[in-house]
Structures are given as C-alpha cells and as structure tokens.
Amino acid sequence: MKTQRQVTYAVCAAVLLIAPAFLNSYWVDVLNNVGIYAILSLSLNIILGHAGLFHMGHAAFYALGAYTTAILNTTSGLPVIWLLPLSGLVAGLAALVVARPIIHLRGDYLLIVTIGFVEIVRIALINNIFGITGGANGIFGIDRPEILGMKIRTPLGFFYFIWGFAALTIFLFDRLEKSRFGRALNYLREDEVAAQGSGIDTAHYKLVAFVIGAVWAGMVGNIFAAKMTIIAPESFNFWESVVLFMIVLLGGRGSIPGVILGAFLVLGLPELFRQFATARMLVFGAVMVAMMIFRTEGILPPPPRKYPLSRPTAPGDRA
C-alpha cells in the first residue's frame, strides 16, 4: 500500500518533470500558476482542511509576503532569494497578531472576520499605506531570484523553481500530517470539546496552524513577486482567497493529492476550455455545484492514516 502511493507520486513527478519538453512557454506558464496555487492551497489546507477553520483571507498573507519582498528588494536591493524566508516570517508574524484575538470564533463568524482582514490588507495597499506600497499601481522592478549563481528568468526556470518548492512543501507537510501535530488539528476539527477533554490545547494548535499556513503563503508571495517583477493590490483581492478556498474543498479537505488535483482543475480547466469563452465559467460553476451535492468530501478525500500495528498471526482469532 505504501509502495503503491510512492509509485503514484513518482509517476506524477516524472510526468511533470518532462512535461515542459512538450509544451510551449504559454503552457509552461500555466503550469507555473498551477504550481503557485497548489502550494498556496496546501498551506490553506493546514488551516481549512486539517484544523477545519473557515479562513477565507489567505490572500492577505500571500500579499504580505509579496510586498515584503517587493519593498525590501526595490529599496535596499536585498537579493530576492534571501527574502524568501523573511517574507514567510513577516506573514507568519502577521498571522500571529491577527489570529490571536479571533481564534476562538467558529465557522461562519471566523469566515466573516477573515474576509474583513483580506479586504483591509487590499485597501491598505491601494491607499499606499506608510507611502511604501505604491498605491493602486503597485511596485515594479523587482529582481529575479538567483540560485547558485544562476538567475531564474524564463518560464522554464520558474517551472523548476516553483515545482521544486512544491515538492519540498509536499514532503514536509506530509510528515506534518502524520504526526502528533497533524492529529491534534484533526481532533479539534472533529470535536473541540472532546479534544480539550483529551488534553489538547486547542487554541494553541489553531494558532500554530494559522502561522504555518501564513508562513508558506508569505513564501509563495516572494516567488510570485519574483516571477512577475511587478505586483499590484489587484493580485491579492478577495477572489484569490475564494479560489484557494474552492481548491481545498473541491480537491478534498486534508488531502495533499486532492488539493494538488484541485489546483490543476480550478486553474487548468478554464485554460483548456478557453475556446468556449463565455460558457466555460458556466460549466465550471455547474461542476462545482454538482460536486458539492454528490461528493461532499472532495474529489480525493484523505485516506485514513496507517499505523504499524503488530497484527495477530492467526486472523479471526478474536471476533
């Protein structure tokens, strides 16, 4: 069972690795966007999928990361790649400050507050807060990242950068899921009172889930800023948060393969059906509705975790 999963992962990785050889740069760029949204959704998945917190303001943390990179790079010339961890840190700190007072809110209440948060961030950016965000025009002239003396500038370069980062994210988050931390998030999602009654500090875990999700969103913000070299508040509006929310729900809450598939479907399918122009969003919406009715757990719900239980030698000796 373990090997089958590993084979699936390896095949998908191999297909992705050689895919650019058969695609023009437009489609490589589409895959880059899928990759960016896949990582963002994976980070939202910690909060929404595992901890069950209805957080619809994830674009705010993404924006904070992107603007941290843009501002520091354009003003002080710090290399973009160094700003990757720093952007994550800034977004994580923001999450700590913002989430602390709202963490006890449940369900739709939290949803409303997080929507408010993402709007506040966007409007603050438009209003050129502290005179450093460049207002509605945003910031331009952001450097390209440089790794081991190689500057990444082509879509192909970014393809390997983004999907390499995605692979690292999958690797780390998979471990995170299969740990005391991952289980604690699931316990509090299933029944908060029972989780507390089992000795779990639910407020602490919700906060940490928020911070980890925000750190990753901030780092993706850095990659996005470096890829575009120009960022504006419009890239981080409420709709982006909705798309991320949708990807997690569609793909399967708490399921890494599900969320990645969700990113491919939500970003990839509208591109594939571009010739149907106006009808494509209609079809897409209908598919979403159908899914919510017929497959409420998402397309690929997470399989139960496996534990190395020592099995009795003779099966069926205890009914």
Add this chain to the structure above:
Amino acid sequence: MSTLLSLRHLTKRFGGLVAVDDVSFDVAGGSIVGLIGPNGAGKTTVFNLITGNYRADAGDVIFENRSIRKLPTHQIVSLGIARTFQTIRLFLKLSVIENVLAGCHCRMRSGSLAAMFRTPAQRREEREALQIALAELDFVGLTPHAEQLAENLSYGNQRLLEVARALATRPRFIILDEPAGGMNDQETDNLIRTIQSVRDRGITVLLIEHDMSLVMKACEHLVVLENGAKIAEGPPRQIKSDPKVIEAYLGPEEDA
C-alpha cells in the same frame, strides 16, 4: 486513604437557575465513588466544573492539594484527571487507534518542526505513543477494531473507546459520565470488571450512573444530588435505605 479530590462549597448558576448549590465532598484515593441523583440534579454540571469545562461561581476544586478551579481543561487533563462524556464524544471520522492516540497527546512533547524534520526523538515518541494506545485498546478489549473508523463501532464499544482514550492520558483520577448508557446486561457486567481493574491500576474512579445495579455493585461510596444540592453521602447500603434518597427518586409519600 488520603483525599485525592475535594470539592468545597462548589456553586454554579445558569442565569436564575442554581445548577450546583454549595456542593462539598471528598474522593479518597484508590476508591470507586458514584455520583447519583434524579435527572437534572446537576451531576454532569459537577463533572464539567471539575474538568474545567465550566467555571464555578463560588467554591473550589482541590486536586492533590492544589486548586484547579481556574485552570483550562487541557491543563487539568495533564495534571491527571481524565473524563468520558455522557453523550459520546469521539472523533467519529478518525480510526479507533487515532482516537486513543488523542489521549496520548498530553504526554508527548514534539511539535510541528520536530514533525517536519522527523527527529529521532519525535520518531521514538510516536512509537511509544502507539504502544501505549495499543495497550489501552487491549485493556478495554477493542484491539480487533483498531483500524476501523470510530463511527462504525457499536454503541457499547464506543463507550469503551472513550474509556481507552481517557486512560491513554495516564490519569490518576478518571471521571465516567454514565459509562453503561446504552449497554446491555452482559456489556454492563464487563464494564464493571473493567472499572474495577482500572481502580486496581491505582486510578481513582468517579462515575455518574443511572443503572443502580451497576452503582451498587461497583461503587464503595455514593454521593447523592438533588436539585443541585447534596442530600446524602455514604456507603451504598446506607444510601439505599436513606429516606431522603428514596423520596428524591420516588417522590414524596402522599396521603391517599
């Protein structure tokens, strides 16, 4: 025997209703104590006050010579008080073994970074937790169901799973809220034996139960509540013949 838990003038009001009214009693270490009373007497509220789910309006809860009245639930659990719920509260969509692992949580330390980097200490801790969880599953006899989802267990087995989860926190004191609810006679007999072997492990038991045969068989000491106040306390035989208790359960004797 020394006193493990002591309630002192505990009072809890919900608006105008006094749910728990100046209740005091002691629980001796190593005993099995029953808390009984008619419906709505405030038994579960007393449990929720002990475990920090509710905050007392007055009075104090002393556990091992320390006031726990103001502590949050998860800290009370790590001090050694575990509980089960009257309305079963399992993590239904998770497997049986994961439900028990929830109890192990408070005895583990590794955090998110240790998990991402899978440090040797983290892996050792996971292995140990799994061993403890399996041992507790075995203790309540649910080992064959380890990989099923909790929601697929029978009602009686779900109650046992709650006990296993509570035991996995390695408590010194366990609170069982109607453990025999929904169980048939045979399951109840098994439960009595389980409760007694919990006590034999050195864990003090406090339980709420409506099934009087279970209470009489299992408990060494009873506390009776009515309308939030304590009306009697003593060994089961004495309680059985206490006129105030009989009146509380059957209503006052009326002239014909």
